[in-house]
Amino acid sequence: DQTISRANLQAIDSAHHLHPFTDHKELRGAGARMIVRSEGPYIYDSEGAEILDGMAGLWCINVGYGREELARVAYDQMKELPFYNSFFRCTTPTPVLLAGKLAELAPDNVNQVFYGSSGSEANDTALKLVRHYWALEGKPSKRIVISRKTGYHGSSIAGASLSGMDGMHSQLYGAVPGIVHVMPPYSFELALPGESEHDFGLRAARAVEDAILEAGAENVAAFIGEPVLGAGGVKIPPASYWPEIQRICDKYDVLLMIDEVITGYGRTGEWFACKTFNIKPDTITTAKALTSGYQPLSALLVGDRIASTLIEKGGEFYHGYTYSGHPVACAVALKNLEIIEKEGLIERVREDTGPYLARALAERIGTHPIVGETRAIGLMAAIEIVRDKGDRSRFKGKHAGDKVRDLSIDNGFMVRAVGDTIIMSPPLIWTRENIDVACERLLKALDAAEIELRR
Numbered sequence: 092d093q094t095i096s097r098a099n100l101q102a103i104d105s106a107h108h109l110h111p112f113t114d115h116k117e118l119r120g121a122g123a124r125m126i127v128r129s130e131g132p133y134i135y136d137s138e139g140a141e142i143l144d145g146m147a148g149l150w151c152i153n154v155g156y157g158r159e160e161l162a163r164v165a166y167d168q169m170k171e172l173p174f175y176n177s178f179f180r181c182t183t184p185t186p187v188l189l190a191g192k193l194a195e196l197a198p199d200n201v202n203q204v205f206y207g208s209s210g211s212e213a214n215d216t217a218l219k220l221v222r223h224y225w226a227l228e229g230k231p232s233k234r235i236v237i238s239r240k241t242g243y244h245g246s247s248i249a250g251a252s253l254s255g256m257d258g259m260h261s262q263l264y265g266a267v268p269g270i271v272h273v274m275p276p277y278s279f280e281l282a283l284p285g286e287s288e289h290d291f292g293l294r295a296a297r298a299v300e301d302a303i304l305e306a307g308a309e310n311v312a313a314f315i316g317e318p319v320l321g322a323g324g325v326k327i328p329p330a331s332y333w334p335e336i337q338r339i340c341d342k343y344d345v346l347l348m349i350d351e352v353i354t355g356y357g358r359t360g361e362w363f364a365c366k367t368f369n370i371k372p373d374t375i376t377t378a379k380a381l382t383s384g385y386q387p388l389s390a391l392l393v394g395d396r397i398a399s400t401l402i403e404k405g406g407e408f409y410h411g412y413t414y415s416g417h418p419v420a421c422a423v424a425l426k427n428l429e430i431i432e433k434e435g436l437i438e439r440v441r442e443d444t445g446p447y448l449a450r451a452l453a454e455r456i457g458t459h460p461i462v463g464e465t466r467a468i469g470l471m472a473a474i475e476i477v478r479d480k481g482d483r484s485r486f487k488g489k490h491a492g493d494k495v496r497d498l499s500i501d502n503g504f505m506v507r508a509v510g511d512t513i514i515m516s517p518p519l520i521w522t523r524e525n526i527d528v529a530c531e532r533l534l535k536a537l538d539a540a541e542i543e544l545r546r
């Protein structure tokens with residue numbers, strides 16, 4: 092069919108479609124890969140290539156592709172009531188039922204939900220809400236939010252301001268004021284010679300304390316962080332990091348905003364990574380796997396401390412999106428959570444595939460001459476590409492990460508590159524066999540990349 096031939100689609104794409112996070116001149120040269128079909132853990136491109144999806148779409152397709160049940164509830168809800176808003180003392184049943192379910196799954200002190208359509212919107216809501224909280228509590232000077240370099244919290248102006256990505260900041264032409272960025276817990280590059288993981292974790296956490304002291308605790312509203320920095324390169328903090336962050340936030344009465352847009356709904360082997368790391372959050376931002384990506388939906392989960400002030404003292408909260416609590420998206424989310432629960436996907440990650448992936452990467456990939464480190468938690472993982480395993484030096488000026496990624500995709504395994512870090516985040520339905528195939532395909536890519544990079 093000419094209308095959907097790759098060449099035809101690529102021509103329209105080049106002429107009319109601006110892609111997210113894309114250099115369009117580069118894209119025009121190469122042409123976009125057209126993903127046209129999917130099933131279970133696989134995606135298929137327009138040329139018929141079967142690709143094992145190591146990124147779960149974009150950290151979201153936790154229950155895998157091709158779920159009839161999700162299509163069916165969306166269809167049924169669209170027929171019954173495709174949309175009605177939750178403004179002005181109205182709502183519809185599915186956002187209500189989903190809020191109840193989320194309160195049941197969330198940490199004990201978290202019982203309220205505010206909906207949006209994306210993680211960016213949820214973080215905008217969170218930022219407004221924490222500052223509003225302090226104003227309602229009579230401490231309007233508490234406005235500064237501390238975040239981390241290489242953290243990712245979205246692309247809206249507030250999301251990009253909270254994010255610690257230099258490239259994004261360079262195009263903001265005026266970030267949201269009052270956001271400070273400190274070092275991330277990334278021992279592979281930032282630990283000092285001879286420094287233990289434990290000591291490095293404490294030092295990275297104390298960068299937050301230093302920032303609080305510099306600004307004055309009376310001016311600091313909150314700390315925001317992903318339990319595991321995701322888009323920044325799956326940076327898994329040492330065990331000492333989060334307890335120290337919690338201690339510091341408690342000491343200076345700084346709220347804890349946890350961004351679980353990636354980690355929420357099972358990725359680290361618990362419903363929320365707050366449980367994995369024993370964090371007591373004041374807000375939890377979630378999106379992506381809430382619907383396994385089958386519908387756009389985010390839920391900001393709000394802790395009792397903030398919620399009770401907002402409800403008791405706040406009057407009207409002047410904030411909301413047309414699609415806050417979209418009935419179809421919420422119906423899909425309810426069914427998605429039911430699937431995750433019924434199929435025991437989180438237990439599987441925690442007890443079987445998570446540990447198996449960590450072992451497989453360490454034993455089969457970590458021994459490769461151009462791999463400096465592998466790390467994994469649940470089903471999210473990173474592989475550091477280096478020129479020299481001994482001193483961890485990189486291949487300068489060679490885009491080694493992009494090379495490994497491209498070769499891996501050509502071999503039928505979808506991964507992503509963040510600089511020279513290869514990252515993966517597969518669907519939670521992955522089996523040990525999927526992990527074995529991923530390792531085989533990645534290993535082939537590493538072998539081919541090594542030859543090209545050392546040339």
Ligand code: PLP
Nearest residue numbers: 209210211243244245350352353
């Ligand atoms: N927060 C984190 C941790 C994310 O990884 C992302 C997206 O990747 C976002 C927020 C932004 O979510 P969205 O792209 O849905 O706006």
